[in-house]
Every structure is written in structure tokens, then in C-alpha cells.
Amino acid sequence: MSQLADQAQAWLDQDPDPVTKIELQALIDNHDEEDLASRFSTRLDFGTAGLRGELGAGPNRMNRVVVAQTALGLAEFLNTNRDTYLDPSGELSAVIGYDGRTNSDVFAMDSAEILSAAGIKTFLFSEMVPTPVAAFTGRRLGASLTVVVTASHNPPRDNGYKVYLGGPTGGSQLVPPQDREIANLITAISTKTTFQEIPKSKDFTLIGQPEINQYLDRAKTLVSLDESEIAKRSALRITHTALHGVGWKVVSPLLAAAGFRVLPVKLQAEPDPQFPTVAFPNPEEKGAMDLSFAEATSNDSDIILANDPDADRLAVAVRSGGGYQMLTGDQVGLLLANQLAPTSKAIANSIVSADLSALAKHYGVPYTQTLTGFKWISKVPDLGYGYEEALGYCVDPEYTPDKDGITAALVIAQMASDLKAQGKSLVDQIQDLAEKFGHVATGQVSLRVSDLSVIGKITSDLRANPPASIGDEAVLFEDYLARTDAMKTDALILSSNSIKIIVRPSGTEPKLKCYLQASATSKTAAAKLLEDLKTWADATLSALK
Template sequence: MTSTDFVRPALEWLAQDPDPGTRAELEEILRLEDHAELAERFGAKLEFGTAGLRGELGAGPNRMNRVTVMRAAAGLARVLGPGKHVVVGFDARHNSDVFAADTAAVLTGAGLRASVMESHWPTPVLAFAVRHLGADAGVMVTASHNPPRDNGYKVYWGDGAQIVPPIDGEISRAIDAVGRVDGLPLGESWTTLGYRDIVEPYLDAVTSLPIGEARELSIAYTPLHGVGGQVLSDAMVRAGFKAPVMAERQALPDPEFPTVSFPNPEEPGAMDLALELAARTGADLVLANDPDADRCAVGTPLPGGGYRMLTGDEVGGLLAEHVLGSTSGDGRLVATSVVSSSLLGKIAADRGVGYAETLTGFKWIMKAGPGLVFGYEEALGYSVGSDAGLPVHDKDGIGAALAVAGLAAQAKRDGRTLTDLLDDQARRHGLHATAQLSVRVDDLSLITDAMARLRAVPPAELAGRAVKSAEDLAEGVAGLPPTDGLRYHLSGDARVVVRPSGTEPKLKCYLEIVIPVEDGPEGGVTAARARAVRDLDALKKDLAAVLGL
């Protein structure tokens, strides 16, 4: 199609768009005859996949807007069928509440029942609500930690977990069959879920997790302008902790995220205000949630002063030991993703419990098998369970924060810190040092080209370590479904996984080096950590050169 061919679909879009804001935006593009912009918006569409929908706000099928959302809701309604019950939640991003209301109107107009949360609450509250209310599906309007101009649409099934194939494909095909949205029947009546209806039961569930008995702890916390602040504070107080001291400038929901470049605790600078607050107040623990509070970041004091943020793998290892030490039974299972540390498998073997490795994403971790009491992925996502099982069948930044606080309070009571616990773990299993190399691009073809080059000419060595084996995850390995990724096992007990991000325009590389720690004084761990930093830096540098990005 030529650029002028997109004028007709743009006019058709205008005729059905119920949003005066995006109509005005598109009318201006047409008035300016900006054919490049029309081609970008109408030459492609947001694809509905296992992460649902996610993209920049604006007019057109390649943007998040009311038309796109109504079509998604209509497709979901066709797959579920009349009479089914869907719970709808939303975060505080631009238009999230509008998209939630549109979803409820389309669902009820199609003969389904909808329950909509009355306020912007965390994603794990929605995931919990699906099972708690016995619903058939759930929708969460959120773009998690994406930039301010993005929004998204995440779908959960009746088990309270995110959808996986083949359900996502069925919904996608149903969406493609939806006609104009101005012809959809719209309902006007649905149930509104208040704080007592759903947040209170959620708090009851997560405060019943194995937190431990120690409670003396001071916490510095930031919700990063997201929706976690109230619910996390309420959870802490209900569990018996003091309310955390909150980073004031980031305490309230703000869709512009004015104090951070990207509202993701992993991004450089995102934790600066929380770390400054911790230093000012002498906090024992630093906690953060991402904007929809399904992830949890953790910082701990350093022996010589200051604080350091723990990696997702470090927190995952600590929580795994904590959960397995607080649960019982031969059928227990722990799970993580192919890009996370190999440490969890060693912890599971040491504890005599089952271990599973899945594709990236909690939708897969939740399908790891029966008896799952703990799951995590290195990107700060954790699902903490008890003998009663997992209260949330997705990553839960609130439940994880409670468990970490209990672990830190116990360590404080014993005169120790989380760093001491990590050192103990390194002595038992070896120091499992991980790092990530992420490359953000404007042109997704750069990522496609880089993956093609690696497949055509795999590296023979990286940072002086021979590549002992290379696995193309697209071919399906170790019983896993195919996915776009490459895994290299290097000499000296090291590993690299390269994959495109499923939610952002990034190529992500996950690095791990395992260094044995000699028995003896703490200097052994310190030396191993120093060596790990040098080795990981060398590996990053070499890998960046190989990628050519």
C-alpha cells in the first residue's frame, strides 16, 4: 500500500471512534496530510498475544485507544459467551478508567456479567479477585512499567493466571472478526467492587503468608507514582509492621511519572528518591513497587554505610529459602524462568522439593505444575505461597514485600542483614552472580537483524570463555514451547541468554557466572563478589560487541 491508501481507513476509523480526543488528533493528521504518520498508525495493528495488548496511546489500530479496547472486549466476550462473569481492574495511567468502563459496557452489552473495581488498585488485586469471586476471566488495564504514553490490556482466565496459548489465539481471531465498534450493543449496568469487597479479602490472604514473627523494622518505600502505596501500607500495618516511610514526591498516582525517565525500579535513577529517603531516615530496608505493584524491588544497608539494590535473582533466592523453610510436604514445587538464575534449582535439590524451569513470564511459571509454593522471575516478579497454596496466581509485589520485610526483620533481630543471608547462601551453593545487558531501540528490525546474525554465526567464545553449547529456544528445548531466544553455556560455569523483550522495544541479554566460595572467613565471599563484578563486566563488553548494537 502507498501512504495515501491509509486515508480511507483513517476516515472509517473517525466515523466509529467514540473519543473526541483521538478524533481531534486524527483529524489534525489528516488536515496536515501527514501520510507517514498515517502509515505508522494504520499500516499495522497492535497484536493481541500472551501479554494481551500494550502500546502507545493515540488514534489508529496501532495505538491504544477506545476503539482498540472495545474491539478487544468484544473478542473476549465472543470467546467466553453470554452469562460468563468478568472482573475488570485498572491502574492510574491515562485513560485506564475509561478503558475499564468501555470494557464493562461491551461485555454487558454482549450478555456477560462484569464487576469493575471502583478505584485504581494493583494488578495482583485483580488476579486475586478472579479466583476469589469465582469469575470466568479478568481484565487489567495497565502498561505496568512502560513509559507514560503507553497503556495496555492484560487478560486473565478463570484460574487467576494470565492467558496462554491456545486461548490467546482464540481471542485474537475473535477480535479480528469484530466489525465497527459503533455497532456494538453496550450495557449500562455492572457491579462495582469496593475496598471491602475485594481489597480487604486480598489483604487477609497476603497477610496470612509465611511472614515470620519478627516485626521490628523501619522501611523506606516508593510506589513510583503508581497504585501500590495505599494497599502496601495497609498490608504492612495489618501484618504488624510500622507503616513504611514513603518517598513523598512519588507517593501519589501520577500518569506522567514526573520524577523518573522510566517508571521501572530496574532503570537507572528510578530508585534515587527512595535511597535518599532511606539514608535520611536510617531505614533497615528499602522497598519499591512498579506502577501497577506486581513487581517488588529491594534494597538493603551496606556494612560501611549506604545501601545497595538487590537483583531479582538475589531476592528470588532469599524468598525461596524462606518459603521452603516455612512450608512442608513432599509435593512442593518451585519454579522460575529460563532467563533467571540457576540457583533455584540447587536450592530445590538441597531441600528435596520439585523444581521446574519455564519460558519467560508468569503466565508460564503459574503453569509449572501442582504443588507450586513459590515462583519468581529475575525481573523483580515473585509469587509467594504457603501450605495453603498461592493466594495470587501471578506475580505479586505486595505479597513479596511482606515476605521480604518478615525476612529482614528476622535478620535484624538476629543482628544480621539480608547481605549476611546472601553470603550464607553463596557459601552453600556458590556465588551465583547475574547481570543484564539491555539495548533499547527505535527500530525493531535492529533486534530482528541481531538475532538473525547470532543464529547464522554463533560466537565461539565470550570474554575468554569458550561457548560449550548453543541452544536455539525457537526450536523448543528441554520440553519447553518454542520462543524467540538463544542460550549459550560457557566454560567456567557461565551462561548467557539473549531474547527480544515481549513488552518493550528492547533486546535483553541475561548473564550468569557461578563462582565457588571457599569455606572460611567472610573474605572468601567478598573476593568472589569482586571477581564476579569483573567477569560480568567483561562478558557484557564482549557480548555488546558481538551484538553490534
């Protein structure tokens, strides 16, 4: 306990946040060894997704000290590799955005002061912005670095630090080995420099509405703004939820400019770090869409568009059979692929997403499946469209090199409007595409854990004893961790001609995920096969945990 207490006291001495100081002092006074060990026995891992974790005191939490160490580590990385990451003006530069979560604005300000003091020309958004707006701005300016303080769709107690690099990375998320280089710099800083010793400067530039307007101007080019087209779109009724995030203030003017009538779920339209109406602010989670369904029913809406709190993801629901049918990420991904592939030089999705080979062949467009994450999808040469099943769609990769739930909402709304004019819906279109390219049902079974070692145990057991069959299907087993090429990753794949199961740890949450795909000759048969896979996955995870 004495070592933990010493570490905690040293942290307390440098912590600039009165809230976390009080929290930590109470743990020290109460000799809470278990909680202190949770906070001080390790630190938040800086990876390709940056940082994400629970708010609180200590190196294994999100707080001002950890953020300051991270910002200084990024500054040292840029200065060490200066020539590689110079912006078009020949300087090192950074764009910083933030969402509406607890302390996001504070973390952003600390970062701006530290990067500025390190000689990096820094642009800080003066207001909360969606992640895609910050990513777009970083790409437009050719910034050396873009940071967004956000935990996306994580629980209210979390926050995060998302990082994009310029230079050869082109404003997209960083990939190995840069993440390890930066992580090592952060660790070194944490052992020798206190928060108070890190230089800070107010010599940064505030940006805001003009940059948001530039994003909107670009987004509007993705659909026709012909007056006759705009007039037709008012017939489509849309309900939108921002899930207490920052999406509404950008989605609203964009869709209005294109002629759409959009009614917000008012209780969820404005940013609120407590996310009071949902347990998890993730449209995929049970109950998160309940208010949206109620509002849409009341408004007689044709579709529901739901953004997660930082608006980089999009969920879609369609009026069907007296209620609303949630579309899967793969269904929305297919709709967008069919819309965008004809004008794309290349399309891509991740290995955990449904196969688009038949569609790509039909349109004569190159198709790539990448490792999970837009850090990989965005780097496919000549990419015109990319997606992954976790509600992430990149419809304008030249300008926003990441998933963007706002521009995706615009394109989906346009499709729904065009289909309504034909007396059809998005659900009808999905069925038509299934008849054309094959019936595929996809789903997911997840195991949320409090102890991350459980995930390691399950994957180790599966690697040691992979099943030879699932139901009546003989399956092939592939361990992507054993690969020696660029596709090496912590994932297990079980597959046959008609099924595919990918097992991998979540990159952002304490979850083990099983991605399920079932192919058959009809919609009913594919759905039945998917249910069988869900039953198998549930039973297997329960037996192994």
C-alpha cells in the same frame, strides 16, 4: 497516501474520544504519511500478555476503539467456549480492574459495558487497584475472565490490557493457542463493526474496598501475627515508593497490620499518570530510585521497598556501607526461595533466572525452569513459589496466580526484621546462601530500539553465526526457536559450566535483552566474570545493530 487517508477517515468517523479525534484530524490535515503509516499499517498484537502500546488514535495504538474491539473479542471467545469457562455459579463472569494511567478508568468502563451487554456477569472495580488485587479477586470468584487495564512499568505514554482466563487456566494468564483464537476474533470484529455498533450495557456490578480487604486478609496469613512478633518488627525502618502508581494504598495497611514502620516517598506515593519524578517508572531503570535513596538516607531506613506502578513487581535495596545496595531480582528471588522452599511442594523460575537446583536439592523440593513469563511459571503443578529475575515473585500462587509485589514486600520485610534481630541484614543472608549453594552473579544488557526490525536482524545474525567461545570460555549454542517441544520460544542460549547468556526480545517493550549469569568459587570471581560478560554483550550488540 489515499488508502492511508481513507483508513484514517474511517477511524475518525467512529472514534468516541475527542482527544484522539483532534490528534488524528491534525495528521490527516497535515498529510503526515509517516505517522499515519505507523498507526494504520498494522495493529497492536494481542498476545499472551494481552495488549500494550502507546496511547493514540489508530489500530496500532491503545485507544477506546481498540479496547472495545478487544473486549468484544474476549466476549465472543467466552460465549463460543461457554462450557469451558463457566464460573462456580454456572455463569460466564468477568472481573475488571485498572491502574492510574491515562484513560485506564475509561478503558475499564468501556470493557465492563461491552462484556455486560454480551451476557457476561461483570464486576468492575470502582477505584484503582494493583494488578495482584484484581488477579486475586478473579481467582477467588472463579471468574471466567479477569482484565486489568495497566501498562505496568512502561513509559507514561503507554497503556495496556492484561488478560487472565478462568476455567482450565485457573485465573492465570492465557497461553497459546487461546491468544491466537482471541486475536483472530478481534481482527474480524475490527473489519466489520464500528465502536458505535458494539452493544453496551450498564448492567454490571461495582466492587471495591471489600474485595481489597479480602486480599489483605489473605496476605496477612503469609506472616505470623503473634503479638510478640508484631512488636519486634517496629525496630525495622522501611522506606517505600509506589513510583506514582497504585501500590501504596494496599502496601501501607498490610505492612502496618504486620507491625512494620513504613515511611513513603511522599512525592511518589499517589497515582499520577504523568510520572513526573521519573523518566521510566521502572525501579530497574537508572534514576528511578534516586528519590527513594534520598528519603531512606534521611529516614535512616534499613531497607527500601519499591513497587512498580501496578505493584506486581518489587525492588529491594538494603543499607550497606554508608549507602544503599540494590538487590538484583535473582538475589531477592533466592532469598524468597530459601524462605518458602521448605514449605513448598514445588518451586520454579524462568530460564532467564538464576538456577535454583542446589537449593531445591537441599530442601528436597521439585524444581522446574519454564519459559519466560508467569503465564508459564504459574502453571507448574503444585507450585508453592515462583519467580523471574525481572523483579517478579509469586509467593502465594494458590490465591494469586501471578507475580505480586505486595505480598513479596511483606515476606521480605519479615525476613529483614528477623535478620536485624540477629544483627544481620539481607545482604549478609545473600552471602551466607552463596557460600551454601554457590556464588552466582547475574545481570542484564538491553538494547532499546525505535525500529523493531533491528531486533530481528541481530537475532538472525547470531543464529547464522553463533560464537564458539566468549573470552576463554568455549560455549555451547542452543536455539530455542528450533525446538519442537513446549519450550520452543524466540531465545538463543550460549552456555558453559560457568557462564550462561540468554538473548531474547522483550515481550512488553521494544528491547532486545541479554541475560547474563556467571558462576565462580567466590563472590569476587563471579562479579569479575559478570563484568566480562557485560563487556562482551555490549560490544556484540553494538557491532550487530
